[in-house]
Amino acid sequence: MATSTSTTVFIQIEESEKIEAIEIPPGCTIEEITSVFYAAAEIFEDSGAILKLLDASGSIVPIGHGLEGNSKEEPYKLKIVGDHLANYGLMQSALSEVCDTAAAVSPKDVYDLKESVRMLKQKLDDLEKNPTKAVAAATAATKPNNNTAVATLTAQLSAQMKKVPIAPRLDSHYTHKPKYILTEETKGYIRTPSFDNWSWDDFELFGIFEFMFEDMGLLSEFKIDVETLRKFLMAVRNCYNNNPFHNFKHCFCVSQMMFGIINTTEVHKKLKPIDKLILILSTIGHDLDHPGFNNTYQINAATDLAIIYNDISPLENHHAAVLFTLLSNDETNILANVSDAVYRDARKNIIRCILATDMAKHGEIMAAFKKSAENFNFDDAEHKSLLLQIIVKCSDISNEVRPTHVAEPWVEALLNEFFTQSDTEKAQGLPTAPFMDRDKVTKAGAQVGFIGYVMIPLYELAAKVLPNMEDAIIKPIRESLVYYKEMLEKTPK
Numbered sequence: 001m002a003t004s005t006s007t008t009v010f011i012q013i014e015e016s017e018k019i020e021a022i023e024i025p026p027g028c029t030i031e032e033i034t035s036v037f038y039a040a041a042e043i044f045e046d047s048g049a050i051l052k053l054l055d056a057s058g059s060i061v062p063i064g065h066g067l068e069g070n071s072k073e074e075p076y077k078l079k080i081v082g083d084h085l086a087n088y089g090l091m092q093s094a095l096s097e098v099c100d101t102a103a104a105v106s107p108k109d110v111y112d113l114k115e116s117v118r119m120l121k122q123k124l125d126d127l128e129k130n131p132t133k134a135v136a137a138a139t140a141a142t143k144p145n146n147n148t149a150v151a152t153l154t155a156q157l158s159a160q161m162k163k164v165p166i167a168p169r170l171d172s173h174y175t176h177k178p179k180y181i182l183t184e185e186t187k188g189y190i191r192t193p194s195f196d197n198w199s200w201d202d203f204e205l206f207g208i209f210e211f212m213f214e215d216m217g218l219l220s221e222f223k224i225d226v227e228t229l230r231k232f233l234m235a236v237r238n239c240y241n242n243n244p245f246h247n248f249k250h251c252f253c254v255s256q257m258m259f260g261i262i263n264t265t266e267v268h269k270k271l272k273p274i275d276k277l278i279l280i281l282s283t284i285g286h287d288l289d290h291p292g293f294n295n296t297y298q299i300n301a302a303t304d305l306a307i308i309y310n311d312i313s314p315l316e317n318h319h320a321a322v323l324f325t326l327l328s329n330d331e332t333n334i335l336a337n338v339s340d341a342v343y344r345d346a347r348k349n350i351i352r353c354i355l356a357t358d359m360a361k362h363g364e365i366m367a368a369f370k371k372s373a374e375n376f377n378f379d380d381a382e383h384k385s386l387l388l389q390i391i392v393k394c395s396d397i398s399n400e401v402r403p404t405h406v407a408e409p410w411v412e413a414l415l416n417e418f419f420t421q422s423d424t425e426k427a428q429g430l431p432t433a434p435f436m437d438r439d440k441v442t443k444a445g446a447q448v449g450f451i452g453y454v455m456i457p458l459y460e461l462a463a464k465v466l467p468n469m470e471d472a473i474i475k476p477i478r479e480s481l482v483y484y485k486e487m488l489e490k491t492p493k
Contacts, residue, residue, distance in 0.1 A: 005026060007023070007024045007067065007068070008021060008023050008069050009022050009024065009067055009068075009069055009070055010022075010072045010074075010075040010076065011040060011075050011077070013041055013078050014078060019072055020040045022037070022040060030409040031244055031416065033063060034051075034063055037051055037063050050203070051063060051078060051079070051080060052080075052201055053067075053076050053077070053079075054077040054079060055070075056076075061199070062196070062198030063198075064409050182207070187211065187215070190211065190212070190259065190260075191260060191263040191264075192260050192263075192472070193257055193264055193398070193472055193473050194260075194402055194406075194472075195256050195260065196403070197249055197252060197253050197406065198406060198409070202237060202248060205252045206230065206233050208256070209284075210226070210229060210233070212256070213229060215259075216268070216273075216276040216277075217276075218273065218277055218280065222335065222337060223337035223338075224334045224337070225337075228332065228336070229334050232333075235326050236248070236251065236285070239288045239289050240287070240288065240289070241289065243291075244292070244413040244414070244417045245292075245410065245413040245414040245416070245417045246290035246417065250410075251283070253399070253410075254283045254287075254395045257283075257398040258279050258280070258391055260401075261395060261398075261473065262276075262279070264469075264472050265466040265467055267467075270378050274346060278346055278350050279353070279392065281323065281350050282349075282350045282388070284323070285319055285354060286319055286354050286396060287315075287319055287357075288318075288323055288326075289318060289319065289322045290319070291315075292417055293421050294421065295313065295358065296431075296433065297425065298315060300425070300431055301428065301430060305318050313358040313360070313361070316355045316357060323350070323354070324347065349385055352385060352388075352389060353392040354392075356389035356390075357392060357393060357396045365386070365389055365393065366458065368386055369387070369389075369390050369461060369462075370461060370464075372387075373461065373464040376464075387465060390458075390462050391466075394462055397454065397455060399411070400451055400455060400477050400480040400481075401476050401477060402476070407480065411447060415438075415441070418435070418436035418441075419436065419437075419438040421436055423438070435449075443484075444485075447481075448484050448488055451480060451484065452481055455477055456477055459473060460474065
């Protein structure tokens with residue numbers, strides 16, 4: 001959680017005696033904090049490395065808001081995990097290849113390369129001098145051609161889908177190693193809606209995903225090969241982009257909240273195995289390959305996705321398409337051993353659940369579920385389908401169910417993503433939404449409206465069918481509303 005004064009933390013980089021002092025000023029985003037830690041470790045954020053921060057007792061502490069100050073005598077230990085050294089090796093290999101082939105390069109090739117570098121430098125200089133104008137020029141140059149034939153766009157999408165990464169470079173790190181050993185206490189914690197995602201790195205999240213599949217009985221019921229599951233999870237991670245909000249950690253949080261909801265309400269006892277399979281795959285795939293710009297932008301900018309899907313939930317349709325592309329690949333097809341009938345039923349309802357996360361459909365789905373909730377029947381296929389959609393929708397917008405120190409960084413991440421879209425829309429001359437405009441919205445104002453008018457009504461409606469919602473799930477949301485109302489009252493007018 002952000003503080004009113006700067007916090008100074010001391011860190012010792014892994015296998016080094018050097019101690020760095022990092023000052024965390026108030027109001028900075030979690031991305032800015034993370035960037036400073038990467039800089040202190042002297043590695044690039046996109047190097048593939050994962051940073052783990054340990055306190056004096058060796059426990060993992062999240063990098064972000066709420067990080068407590070310490071002393072130089074008892075610094076945090078910053079551990080670097082991942083294959084950044086492998087990337088460095090690849091770079092050295094590439095440099096060696098360039099040196100080996102330099103003798104065969106013609107003077108014209110050298111001139112062309114120098115000219116390309118010169119033009120790139122000019123673009124960067126323009127961006128530094130006038131970023132808005134530079135963004136507008138760049139986006140105008142790359143704006144899709146509205147006259148492009150649908151057949152061409154479809155071919156482009158097919159080609160794109162065939163390039164879905166299977167994450168071979170991570171294979172040796174995870175797929176063949178023993179699974180993570182979780183204590184019973186940790187397993188119980190994972191089943192709660194108050195889980196703190198910031199304390200776990202991506203590889204540990206893989207282990208938690210594996211536990212959820214096992215705990216719901218899906219591995220045995222659908223004969224899911226564990227190594228295939230691990231490759232599937234790594235491919236999923238690679239298909240989530242490095243957006244401030246719509247990223248792999250968000251995917252995990254939505255999946256884990258679904259798991260927390262069905263355990264807290266004990267509805268998992270009434271759900272069939274296929275229902276649980278639908279829920280976990282829907283939450284895992286609900287934002288795959290999200291570009292960080294919403295449906296409104298896709299439609300107004302006439303992007304390929306908007307044209308292919310006729311402006312109808314272009315992102316959600318794309319997320320589902322990416323998921324089933326992964327499931328059509330032999331290396332990552334965790335449904336390889338299910339019958340055709342089960343596959344068709346699962347696919348139909350997974351697509352329904354993912355499409356339900358389009359907020360444009362929110363009122364329609366709420367109205368349908370409200371009607372079914374009056375006399376809900378778990379044996380009614382349509383009632384069940386609507387319940388699964390409602391659980392996925394609750395999970396998708398569930399951050400305020402978690403403790404404030406876990407939830408608030410997600411708010412800042414989402415606003416960061418919104419502001420980036422709004423800035424781009426202004427640069428491109430497209431319509432903008434007030435709730436995304438950095439000059440018009442405040443964190444407190446945005447949260448008061450969203451929690452009061454969207455979250456609480458949705459969760460109260462879900463509680464008409466799901467028991468035990470009030471104390472563990474709805475009460476924290478109400479407390480979060482009070483927190484942001486108080487913040488709003490203190491916000492300068």
